[in-house]
Amino acid sequence: MKKIVIIGGGVAGLSAGIFAQKNGFNSIILEKHHTVGGECTGWDRQGYHIDGCIHWLLGTKEGTPIKKLWETVGALNGVGIYDPESFMAVEHDGVIVHFYRDIGRMRSNWLEISSEDKDSIEEFCRDIKKLNSFTVPVAKPMDMMSIIEKIKFIISMKNAGAIMQKYDKVSVQDLSKKFKHPALREAISSFMPEGDYSASSVIFPLGTFTGGQSSIPIGGSKALAMRMMNRYRSLGGIIETSCEAVDLDITGDTVRSIKCKNGKSFEADYIIVACDAHVLYEQLLKGQYPDPEFQKRYNNPEVYPLASNIYVGIGYEGTMDNIPRTLKFPVKPIDINQNQKPIEHLQMTHYAYEPDFAPKGHTAITFAINQFQPELDRWQALVEDRDAYNTEKTRIGESVIQAMETRFPHMKGKLRLLDVATPQTYKRYCNAYQGAFMGFWPTIPGKPLTHTGHVKGLNNIVLSGQWLQPPGGLPTALITGKDSIMRLCKKTNQPFIR
Ligand SMILES: Cc1cc2nc3c(=O)[nH]c(=O)nc-3n(C[C@H](O)[C@H](O)[C@H](O)COP(=O)(O)OP(=O)(O)OC[C@H]3O[C@@H](n4cnc5c(N)ncnc54)[C@H](O)[C@@H]3O)c2cc1C
Structure with missing residues (x-):
């Protein structure tokens, strides 16, 4: 049985681990911290639980492919979902602007605040609604699709793509200026600070939220990560915590083993790097396998900001x-x-x-x-x-x-x-x-990163995690974790089991 060592036990690493086990690999997750979950976590203080992550999770709508994927990794099975009535409410000079889930209710709330903004409100609500039926593609990464699959995918994205393109080109601040009322302006501009941040980061979450696609799993972030951990272990996966990978033993184009800070060493046929991309390129690979796409972004934080x-x-x-x-x-x-x-x-x-x-x-x-x-x-x-x-x-x-x-x-x-x-x-x-808690933030001049996870010059290592594709966050971690095993299945000429 081929052995995979997964570096990092966040959602991407757990997802990779679960699909590794399902596909007949022998896997182990090395996690730096004393527990898994990464940024999808929560912690207890003075009798309270601080939920450290999920404000909204894309993939809670029944019947959607992403919900099925969350269920495959054990994250949402049998879990109650809390559907908040509003994404956020913003106060300005005693006026409260609501981003309600019910788009009709949001429209009424905004019109009550400012009837003179009717045209802009109607347009904004219409555009949000157009994203309601957008389903996150989870089946395959773009680069693994056949021509026919690509065409089908592009057709399925037609509506959402047009809206995203429209908002990609507008800054959050410019979008806010389309409204005359200061409370509406404030509500929109409060999504991001001044700068070239693209308004896609306003329209996308509102589109999926009002479409009933994103809500909150009861029990919160840590519980979600623990359910994934249990699924991984139930499939025979092994987790080594307090085990930070610090060095890779490389011969030619192959990584042979991983050395950890605690002195342990792990041999592997394949390595999935499910930790921060910067850790891979700068610490583990010591800058010797630079990736131009990541370099461009690290070196240009104005165009590719982090939050x-x-x-x-x-x-x-x-x-x-x-x-x-x-x-x-x-x-x-x-x-x-x-x-x-x-x-x-x-x-x-x-x-x-x-x-x-x-x-x-x-x-x-x-x-x-x-x-x-x-x-x-x-x-x-x-x-x-x-x-x-x-x-x-x-x-x-x-x-x-x-x-x-x-x-x-x-x-x-x-x-x-x-x-x-x-x-x-x-x-x-x-x-x-x-x-950073997401990947590179979308800006008007910036180009979204869509990365295969391959490291040029090394043939048995694949990167996964929140950095690899827009929109980042937990869904990207989940999907890219799964994708990394799809890539290894392709390499080993075996069919991928979902
Ligand atoms: C406050 C906050 C709120 C958020 N809200 C949301 C939200 O509402 N919705 C949403 O979708 N997303 C949200 N996110 C983002 C989401 O948490 C992350 O995008 C996601 O958890 C990233 O998962 P990951 O597995 O790619 O990376 P990480 O969670 O960073 O996991 C990487 C893991 O690798 C480990 N590691 C690192 N280096 C090494 C090493 N050398 N050796 C071994 N292990 C290593 C780390 O300890 C970590 O466990 C939020 C994040 C934060 C912080």
């Missing part, structure tokens, strides 16, 4: 009745790690629908404060001084509590800071390049 988060967990001794699940509200400016512009809004998500995430009568709450360049570099510099770094984390956490108490005076004295993660947290625990 990470400051993630604040808060426990509230109370219930969040009538407060939207995800709410963006204005706050007195908060300085973040000496950034040029203090932040003026906070995005809060509460987990009232998950009673097990908090003691009885309490609610778990998280805040996601997006960080881009040059903020990511500043976190990298700050972490060198551990005391200053910890002080800054606490200061940010306390500022968030203060802002909450101002916005929700009835919560005063009932909020508890549980934890503050920064871009460096994702780097420390997951080896995530710059702490």
Whole structure:
């Protein structure tokens, strides 16, 4: 039986492992951390559970190919799905703009706010609706399709493709300027900071959300990863945790074995690299097998920006009745790690629908404060001084509590800071390049990366994970994990078993 060593036990690595076992390979996952899941995780603090990932999961709609794929890897079987009524609500000067799941309701809400924006509202809602029936292709990567399959795929993408092309060429800020009312402008522009960020990152999530394709699995991110881990183990897969790959033993065009920080070494016929792409190219391959597509992006962060988060967990001794699940509200400016512009809004998500995430009568709450360049570099510099770094984390956490108490005076004295993660947290625990939580972010001048995962010059190694294709995130990790085994099956001349 051919042996596959998988480096990284995030969703991509687990997916690869499950399909490796299903296809008769003998596989082992090496994971740096003491548990699997990677960025799809959650952690417990002071009696609360902080869900560290899923705000919406693409693939929760019955009958869609991606839902079936999630079920094959054991992620969603028999799991309740929470369908939030709104993607997000944004407050501006006392007006609340809702991105409702029901597009008719969203349209009415927006028209009530600004009837003079009727034409732009109608167009926006119409375009969102056109994406409702878009189904993520999961069967095969493009480069493995036959001509006929490619033609069928292109035809199936006709509607969605036209909308995505339209929004690819518009920046988020320009899209917001199509609306006259400041609250509607604010709602759109709050998706991304100023810059060339393409409006596809607004329309795509709204299209799939309002089409009922993305919701939230009950139990959250960590539980989803644990179900995948159980599926992998039930198929005979082996997991080595606290086992960071640090070196590859290469002869000619073949990787023979993987050396780990803990002194262990693993021989392999094939290697799937399901960790961060930068770790592969710079640490494991020591810059000797550079990939032009990745190089171009790493060297040009303005066109290919990365995003990470400051993630604040808060426990509230109370219930969040009538407060939207995800709410963006204005706050007195908060300085973040000496950034040029203090932040003026906070995005809060509460987990009232998950009673097990908090003691009885309490609610778990998280805040996601997006960080881009040059903020990511500043976190990298700050972490060198551990005391200053910890002080800054606490200061940010306390500022968030203060802002909450101002916005929700009835919560005063009932909020508890549980934890503050920064871009460096994702780097420390997951080896995530710059702490990035998706791949390269779509911009107008940037070209989306679609990568086969092959490393030029090496014949038995395949890369998978969130970096390889748009839109990134968990679906890409799932699909590319599966694809990497399809590629190995092709190499070994065996049919792929789904
Ligand atoms: C706050 C937050 C919110 C998010 N929200 C969503 C959401 O709502 N929807 C969505 O779809 N996505 C979301 N994401 C993104 C999603 O979590 C990631 O895209 C996805 O989990 C990436 O999976 P991956 O397997 O490709 O990579 P990772 O999760 O990064 O997994 C890589 C694994 O490799 C391990 N590793 C790294 N280096 C080594 C090494 N040398 N040796 C051994 N192991 C190694 C790491 O420890 C890690 O476990 C969110 C992410 C964050 C952080």
